[in-house]
Amino acid sequence: MTRPAKRTTSADVAREAGVSRATVSYVLNNRPGQSIPEATRRRILEVAERLEYRPHGTARSLAAGRSDIVLLSVPDLPIGASISRFTEELAAALAENGLALVTHLASARGRPLPDVCATVGATAVTGFTPFPAETVRALQRAGAEVILPLTAPDETEPMLPVGRLQADHLISRGHRRLGYALPAHPRFTAMTGERLHGVERSCATAGLPAPVTATVGLDPESAASAVDLWTAAQVTGVCAFNDETAVAVLAGARARGLTVPTDLAVIGVDDIPVAPVVTPPLTTVRFDLHAVARRRAELIVAGLTGSPAPPAPTAAAGTELVTRSST
């Protein structure tokens, strides 16, 4: 389980290659502006390889005054797959720039983010939603040089138009009165506003009344009550915050003897694995954080190198409607 294992240091490589540590450092980081003979270079590389040399990240960061570490703060939400995709893509994009990504799961019982930032020595910190001002300050004191997204509405990427896509789809199908299914779990409240807002805007521009909101928990009864509410308001199509909530609405409709989509159409968000196999198969909005992640990586790299922010985002890329039979 434990092994002392003395690590190979750059001094070892230097000695073995018959050069100085500086030279080793130069070729290993292939610093520009240094003209090192190809022979020496190869020799050093070869020795490093043979000795299985791994630069000591800690020492390197300390000396350089900056680490190659990016810390991603993920909320303790059951967002499942999307988050993995985002993380994976972000890690890949950062890796291309020589940066390493590690994740911190935000939780009251764990260590606070700024703390972790300080102990790992992260140079940049990112998250899904903007950090509160106080946290930003703490992160800065912890050594974070770039922190994204910030609350400033201009530099952050455009939010995904999921609410709009849901509503537009329903509206194009002829629905005139929409309902919105809010998730019961309080942890979601931070994300809830944006999506609902999109639906509201779509209704407004279509000249329709605002959506009738109802909170639906993950149990048939809760969903049934919401359905009653919508029925009374003559709602014929409901946008759900996410697929889980949408499936609950399906159950609620069934409990009330309504058939989907004829009596009530429902559309979710996420395209969770079970979406195609529930009854009826769920229409949903699938989004791929791929694009967002790449842009985020670009912004981080830009922030770190001081270069100007890359060109504006390509808007809604990666957000698509998956039409199945629930609408």
Added chain:
Amino acid sequence: MTRPAKRTTSADVAREAGVSRATVSYVLNNRPGQSIPEATRRRILEVAERLEYRPHGTARSLAAGRSDIVLLSVPDLPIGASISRFTEELAAALAENGLALVTHLASARGRPLPDVCATVGATAVTGFTPFPAETVRALQRAGAEVILPLTAPDETEPMLPVGRLQADHLISRGHRRLGYALPAHPRFTAMTGERLHGVERSCATAGLPAPVTATVGLDPESAASAVDLWTAAQVTGVCAFNDETAVAVLAGARARGLTVPTDLAVIGVDDIPVAPVVTPPLTTVRFDLHAVARRRAELIVAGLTGSPAPPAPTAAAGTELVTRSST
């Protein structure tokens, strides 16, 4: 986005408190064996607080020769919630011991684990499944002192008895011929064996024939074919690898006009959020990695401090059957 923000160092605190850096270090880490007057101690603490001093983790690790960082490697599986629970619990337990947890999502396109381990300077590395010998070696060279779980079958915690629980439940309900629904996604194959095995053992000890396995993808047709297979084999109850697969089986049964649970009983694993709201509500096995995480944390702490491993695990704790109407 970026701010120079000079950090407060321990030297600042020392100067401000009128003591030496050594003293500051002593009280901040409250090293035993040093007798520092309560007055000095309070003063230092107070100054540190006022200056918002955060120890520079990187420098600290370099000097101490060991960091407080534990790296968790998570597989790129859509395991969703369980994994979050585990991570959260592990982070909390480690935090109690002054250790910080960060996560690395394994992926071909990101940086390899040993690399990340070296750059963050992790002292311990953990994962869900044992690391291959080669990786272990690389991690050791990267500076990891404790690596868990190892392939040694004795030191690892006992596997969760999910397969057994599923089968026993069905058997106790009178089913004599069981089916097993394997997930189609190849990423799951690593986990598949253990659960199926549990079911097989239960069947064997109950004197029943081995379960009839069928692969079911997340689409109604695939599930329907599987159902045909089971029907032909007179299977009346099926254990699914996970809830997603179970829901697919539900769809397959429906497609063939079978009613659940009368014609075919199905039981899943995970208790995903939609389990209570599908039709019919899904019986499932819920397991809480809580206990596993705590034990893991104990093992890590023990390994790091050189103390003996804590008492043996409390077996199946945290694995429970959630009975709903699909069985």
Added chain:
DNA sequence: ATGAAAGCGCTAACAT
């Protein structure tokens, strides 16, 4: 009871 000083492994001026 507290301070001085020597590094930890590496990078980056500055020399040569």
Added chain:
DNA sequence: ATGTTAGCGCTTTCAT
């Protein structure tokens, strides 16, 4: 073209 030399911020003997 390569080596020398200071540190980076902290811990930790060893003195005092």
